[in-house]
Amino acid sequence: MPIVSVMAEDVFKALADPTRRRILDELAERDGQTLFEICTRLVTKHGLGLSRQAVSQHLAVLESAGLVLTRRQGRYKFHDLNTEPLEHIVTRWLKPDRPESTS
Amino acid sequence: MPIVSVMAEDVFKALADPTRRRILDELAERDGQTLFEICTRLVTKHGLGLSRQAVSQHLAVLESAGLVLTRRQGRYKFHDLNTEPLEHIVTRWLKPDRPESTS
DNA sequence: ACAATAGGCAAGTGGCGACTTGCCTATCAA
């Protein structure tokens, strides 16, 4: 398990929003994008009309859920997808043993 | 795929609520429970204070998401867990091929 | 230094979702 134990609550809430899932799709397709890159790609490719701050807040939610890792470099902040939290949340109901109810 | 194609949107939204995840835990532990059984178990075992209608509405959300299947028998309505929708939603980011963005 | 770029912070707004309340229908036992 990771050092900062991310609650399953945060992961599920992060995945609840369709825009955040789009962002994960974008990062799955191309890792290491900046905020502005993600922003323009969401608008052009997916036709979503949202501001830069909206995407920034979505990224903050994804980061606190452990689904996105960030690395600063100068004035740029690159975002990487981290699928590790995804592998634990669903197996909770798929395998019949240990109903330990994490959240 | 199921006949009534359940949107991934519904599955994610259904999983966003902690009470609904508790209900899935309950059904994973014992299938075929009625509304009142689930209600009393949530109150006694998990200490949740919620009304019968609240649980009923949660079950409706889970059912429309395809995560819970129901069968009527007289005045009873039994609820069964269906993990089938869970197996598709996460693999969307786990495997790198086909970023077809279902929702 | 100055402007442009990349990003952050914080208050405010609107809408949706969780929950309650009240009443209604249906099935079963006496």
Added chain:
DNA sequence: TTGATAGGCAAGTCGCCACTTGCCTATTGT
């Protein structure tokens, strides 16, 4: 038939969440 049990329907309340708006800091190029 009467009462009890199991569940459904609909309106209303309240809080949270997504999004905007405005302003601020930091880094880079000229």
